[in-house]
Amino acid sequence: MGESLKLRLIKNAGWLFGAEVVSKILAYGIIVLLSRTLGPEGLGQYSFIFYYVGLLGIFSDLGVGYYFMREVARDRNRLDELLPDVLGFKIVLAVINFLIIVGLTVFLPKPEWMKLLIILAGAEAMLTWISLIFVRVMYAHEVTKYEAIARIVERLWAFFIGGTVLYLHPSLSLFVVTLLGGYAIREILRIRWGTIFTGEIKVKFKPATWRELLKKSYPFWLIGLFTLIYYRTDMVMLSLLRDDYETGIYRAAYMWIQVAMLVPNVVVPTTLPSMARLWKDDKKTLEILFRKSFQMLGLVGIVGAIGYYFLAEYGVLLVFGEKFASSIPVLKILSFALPFMFLNSLFGSFLNATGKELTFTKITGFTAILNVVLNYFLILHYGAVGAAVATVVSQGVGSLVNGFLLMNSH
Numbered sequence: 001m002g003e004s005l006k007l008r009l010i011k012n013a014g015w016l017f018g019a020e021v022v023s024k025i026l027a028y029g030i031i032v033l034l035s036r037t038l039g040p041e042g043l044g045q046y047s048f049i050f051y052y053v054g055l056l057g058i059f060s061d062l063g064v065g066y067y068f069m070r071e072v073a074r075d076r077n078r079l080d081e082l083l084p085d086v087l088g089f090k091i092v093l094a095v096i097n098f099l100i101i102v103g104l105t106v107f108l109p110k111p112e113w114m115k116l117l118i119i120l121a122g123a124e125a126m127l128t129w130i131s132l133i134f135v136r137v138m139y140a141h142e143v144t145k146y147e148a149i150a151r152i153v154e155r156l157w158a159f160f161i162g163g164t165v166l167y168l169h170p171s172l173s174l175f176v177v178t179l180l181g182g183y184a185i186r187e188i189l190r191i192r193w194g195t196i197f198t199g200e201i202k203v204k205f206k207p208a209t210w211r212e213l214l215k216k217s218y219p220f221w222l223i224g225l226f227t228l229i230y231y232r233t234d235m236v237m238l239s240l241l242r243d244d245y246e247t248g249i250y251r252a253a254y255m256w257i258q259v260a261m262l263v264p265n266v267v268v269p270t271t272l273p274s275m276a277r278l279w280k281d282d283k284k285t286l287e288i289l290f291r292k293s294f295q296m297l298g299l300v301g302i303v304g305a306i307g308y309y310f311l312a313e314y315g316v317l318l319v320f321g322e323k324f325a326s327s328i329p330v331l332k333i334l335s336f337a338l339p340f341m342f343l344n345s346l347f348g349s350f351l352n353a354t355g356k357e358l359t360f361t362k363i364t365g366f367t368a369i370l371n372v373v374l375n376y377f378l379i380l381h382y383g384a385v386g387a388a389v390a391t392v393v394s395q396g397v398g399s400l401v402n403g404f405l406l407m408n409s410h
Helices: 003-055 064-074 076-105 112-140 145-168 172-198 207-241 244-260 262-281 283-320 327-335 338-353 357-382 384-408
Strands: none
Touching (some): 003 112, 003 172, 003 207, 003 244, 003 283, 064 112, 076 112, 076 172, 076 207, 112 145, 112 172, 145 172, 207 338, 207 357, 207 384, 244 262, 244 327, 244 338, 244 384, 283 338, 327 384, 338 357, 338 384, 357 384
16 A cells, blocks of 8 residues: 555544544443433433434435445545535435434324434434535545544533433433434534535535436445344334333443444544545555455454453443343343454445445345344344344344455455
């Protein structure tokens, strides 16, 4: 790899790593405060609200954002050409998606106060979905520091302001509303800093152009759709098939998995724009970049799995307390998924960056369906433990299929 590319990757990774570390510490500090204040049931209700809104965000992008980032990363002169149509499309999709959330939430078997919080979270999500286009712009220019700062600001708000609200008024409703205020601040910062790279913002509403965009972006949407199902269906299905307690127990265990995902969450966004550009300009350097990323993520994933398995009891009881003792076996099972989750993040990034998004779409679709089916039967019989087993099996199958296809394509 050229020295300038190495330095750029290290710089971008440094910003994202710093932001992820601070964000994760604060985010999981909030989870701990919430769990110790409101118990497994409160944590389960909180998790359901945000996972449910996230899962229903399936029509908020249709793959346009990812396609847009890849094309601008390859040729930055296309920014002015693509942005107005992409932004107009995203605005329309955000409104439509919000209306879908409202329509489905009315019929949920949940208390009215939870339904109202879900609708409020959906309203804020419209701003999130639009702001992500400006994050894509910054990433396409291989600049990550502004997104890092925006994340940290939001997490500081959530931890200090949200934590104070939770301490003074131990109510999930007030706490969630406070968090949504922090999200809104983050989105405003994303849009403000994204405009540094765009200049004057123009918005176009041309359905004919949107159709052309969809012809090229739909594989990315399917990947996003299947990924949402893949990562969010367990929490939602636990809440609907079992209860808030089981959801809270699983969420506490899964928190530790999300902490570990800090590693691929830094490596993958940092390398993806470079992979897309190298696929066009220097395939030999691309192979070196992929191999080094694979070795690092595989090794860290295995070490993390071993550590989590043997330290599960200590970690759960220290952080969450005796009320969450049932999370210990769940975390031990989930630890086996770590290496697979790390590598699947890299495989997906590589396939998307190198024009093999249709291949990755099929793999993700298959494993998402497998995950849903496994979750349904295993959650009904084994609750949170069953959800953990479903995660390990589906992630393992995904890694095997991805690895097999990549080996046979070279």
